[in-house]
Amino acid sequence: MISASMLSAYLYCKRKLFIERVLKIIEPEKKAVILGKIRHLIFDRTNEEEEKIIKSIEKPMSKFEIIETYKKNYTKIAKKIIFEHKNELKKINVEMINCYKDVWKSLLQEIEFRADIVHDFLSREKVFGTELFEKITPKIKSEKYFESEKLNIKGIIDKLEVFEDYLIPVELKTGKFPKEGVWPGHMIQIGTYMLLLEENGKKVPHGIVYYLDAGEKREIFMNPFLKEEIKELTDKVQKLLNEKKIPDFCTESAKCNVCGLKKSCYAENYIEQKLKELELPRTVVTEK
């Protein structure tokens, strides 16, 4: 089955996808990737903490008090995870405190968003503890796996907002973000999650790409063109994996300049050797 991230990777550079998935050459972790990974982990862990935080609310609280409750829990989680990655941070010359400050900006936004939901619900329904958690929506789930044999796709959704009768998948992204809309690969990724959920019988009014550095949540709606594009891409990726013919270099030098696999990708002898070892054709498939 083809994963949502493979579809997005194919759009970025087919050759890179081939080098990683077929030749099994691993991209060395770059600074941005390490920082992104830490931030993802912190967000996942805070999502998991939601149930505990909400169940701990046993009396009416002001929005300020709810925010403080979230802050206390989230600070602990962020500091713990950053500390667990201190060696990786050292390797990329990032101080733990600077990593924390960076993450905290987006965590604060998330805290405000969730505190708003909890405060509104508390004021309206006047229920507390376990009952509050059971009744409140949306509930937040992280890292949920879905697949569809019919569509030949699978994916792990970063964050799922679970409402009473519908779901909203959210893809968390760090790093560069477009002025408006979302990058093409991100559109395909979130579109794939929406399709997966629909295939699993869920209602999905829209999906969200959350650019953490911009602090912006951008909504994506399903449409027939996006559906078709995902289907065509899935077939292309499957073909690439089946035929095992190495694609040509991508045509955008800006991508190669920041690519962690550039050294291996341009080392013709090394690539030749790898293809030989795996008994794969050396034919280069040129972009059309």
Ligand code: SF4
């Ligand atoms: S260096 Fe360029 S062509 Fe090679 S894998 Fe990276 S992005 Fe693709």
